[in-house]
Amino acid sequence: METKNRTLVNRLEEILEKNRDAQKGYAKAAENAKDHNLKAYFQNKSGERGTFNQILHKELVASYDEIDNDGSFTGTLHRAWMDVKAFFSGDNDESMLEEAIRGDKAAVEEYEEVLNESQLPSNVALVIREQLVKIRTDLNKVKSMEDLIS
Known part of the structure; x- marks a missing residue:
């Protein structure tokens, strides 16, 4: 694969990885959320990102054949940060929601x-x-x- 194409594929793989990480992060946030509506929101977002992953992965394989299927290191760190943040804030729903918003804003920029x-x-x-x-x-x-929530 030519270098320019490989760079694009790498960027697309990063989006796929971060969507996987977001799916796991939202599931973790749903586990920690106290507010019933927020818990349902996080569960819905986790499912949505799972669907994103399936659709995007299918298109990437169709276009580029081989795609890396590992989760990203930065996503693992983000989930760990959410765990730490939940621990220190007493599973504070507002903090988890703010972190989810921050992650989605970053996703918008990457897309x-x-x-x-x-x-x-x-x-x-x-x-x-x-x-x-x-x-x-x-x-x-x-x-x-x-x-x-505020």
Whole structure:
């Protein structure tokens, strides 16, 4: 695979890895959440990221054949940070929600960067755009949840 293409594939693999990590992080947050609505929100987000993973992985394999299937080191650190944060804040729902918002904002930036790639296959670009819209929509909705938890 040529270097430019490999770089793009690496960036797409990073998005896939971070979605896997987000899925696990949301599941962990759901375990720690005290508020029933927030617990349901985190469970829903975990399931959504699982669906993102399936769809994106399918398109990446169709476009590039081999895809790395390991979780990212930074995602593991993020989940560990959420565990520490939950421990020190007494499983504070507001802190977990703020951390989830921070993670989704970072995801939006990564998705936008990948969409600027000129060699992005149209089928992969479509999936990335659809997932980006969903993440942005959820970020807008979560502001009302943040007000309820505060």
